[in-house]
Structure formats: C-alpha cells, structure tokens
Amino acid sequence: MIVVKARCESEELLMFRSLNLRMELTRNDAYYYSNLEKGYEGECQFDQLVESQLPDDWLAINDLLLECNNTIFQIDSLLIGYGIIFVNDVKNYDGDFIIKDGKWFTVSGNEVSDPLDQLKRCESLLRRLLHHLGFTLPIESRLVFINPEFYLYHAPLSTQMIFFPQLNRFMNQLKMKSGKLDGRQFKVAHKLVSLNKQTSVFSRVPEFRYEQLEKGIACRTGKAFMNTYNKHTLVCNECGCHEDVESAILRNVAVFRLLFPDQKITTNSIYKWCKIIPKKTIWRILAKNFKYQGHGKTAHFVDLVSKFN
16 A cells, blocks of 8 residues: 555644643534544544555545535545545444434434435545546545444445445455556546645634633643653653653644744743743744744744755
C-alpha cells in the first residue's frame, strides 16, 4: 500500500479539541465534537487495516475535500488499484439502527441521514470530476461500518455496505483485484490531491472570545493542562505525560495561531496564553524557531523562510 495523502486531524477537530478544554461547550456542540472524535478514530482504524493488508499495487488517498459543479464533497478513503477506484465512506456508528420505509433511524426513534444516499452522491460527483479531468477509470463505492458494536435491523441486501465481520473478506476481494500500477493511476492520485481543499465549508466551530478561554499549556491528550514546570520539562498531573518545554510551547503556539489567526505572535501574547512559562524562556524558544520582525510595539514573530524551502 502506497499512501499518497496521509490522514491528519481537520482544523475543525483541532479547534473543537482545544475549545473543549478551555471553555464549556453547549450540549449540542459537545455532542457534535464527540462525533468528530469518534469519526476520526474510525477512519484511522480503517487506514490501519488497509495499510497492513493491501500490497504495494494499491494507492491510498485519505480525507479528500473536492469540488465539482460548484458542489463540495468529501471522501473519507479513496483506494486506487489497477483499473479501478474504490470510494470508501467510513462510519464509526455504534448501537442499534433500523431502516423503516427506506429511512434510517436509531432504535430510540431518531432519524438520521441515509448514508447510502450520501455515498451515491459522492460517487456521482467524483465520476463527473474525473470525466472532466479526462480520466475514465471505473469507480465502485463502499459504506464501511468499522465498529463491531454496530447493528442494522432490516438491512437491505447491498454489496455497497461492509459490516465489521465482513472487513477481512473485503480486504481479500481487493487483493484479488490487485495488478501492477502504471502511470495512469499515479496521475489520477496526484491530480486529486492537488485539487484538495484545505478548509471545509461545513465547519461548525462555535463562536468564542479570547477572554472566555482558560489559559495554559494543554497536554498532548488535549484533556488537561500541564501544571508542573521544572526548567526543561512539563508534566501533566492528570495523565502523567512528560514533554520537553520547547515542544510544548511550539505545539501551543500552533493552537493559538489556529484559534486566533489574526493575532500576532509576540512574547507577551504567548506568555499569557501558556501561563506558567517564564517570559525569558518563551522569548528564547520563539527567537530560535521564528524570525523577529518589526520594532517596539509592532514587533512580532513570523515563520522562518527556510521552513518553506
């Protein structure tokens, strides 16, 4: 398996993860955030499965956000083999669901969007996009239920749906379709990656203000603040993890920039954001990793040009 585009957390998920620690989310926002984490976890599980089982004559593109005919659509996992493309929509649902009169419900009676309809729409838009680009590889799509605790009552007989007990068989079917790749598959993969949109229009991050957010250095789990500082190391008393001070500061600078893209990076702004680290230490780390620009009150740090070369 050759991974052309690896999966990483979306900006939306990273922002929710930080806000969940630094403010109290509403019930609806907390539920939405929980589903984001759960969905990302399921997608990573599927990535690990295909990467461990499929041979090198398959290409994987993870988490694509594309546009066709002024319509944005997202693909969780795209697998490109010899003469075929598989679109995989990964669902990490758990619990019992039921289909009644063609509609999907939880057993408690809450209606949910039909994931098969979403999959068909995604496949159709990808087919149109590839046709516009001059590629004619056939496309198949699969709705993958990655969670062993999921059950669907009255499930239709559909080869498009892959349930947890069928995952190994699905992998074996893909292996049987393996064949030596040629330049055509790589051209398709690299073209789609080049068209990937960085920011989703579907983001539902709640409104927030700097003043309402709790300050401090979040530990790598994102579930607590690191509260013990001893010159070179920070420790989270909640989970016990240790982290080098420089690494922790740079990680939290990235969070600050994500949440407040219009704010300048200064020693004072990061000192207030990180809370427990001395200003002298913050200045030293920022000066080492960024370029100091401006004078007086306008002075701030910007990215080093060399980082982009």
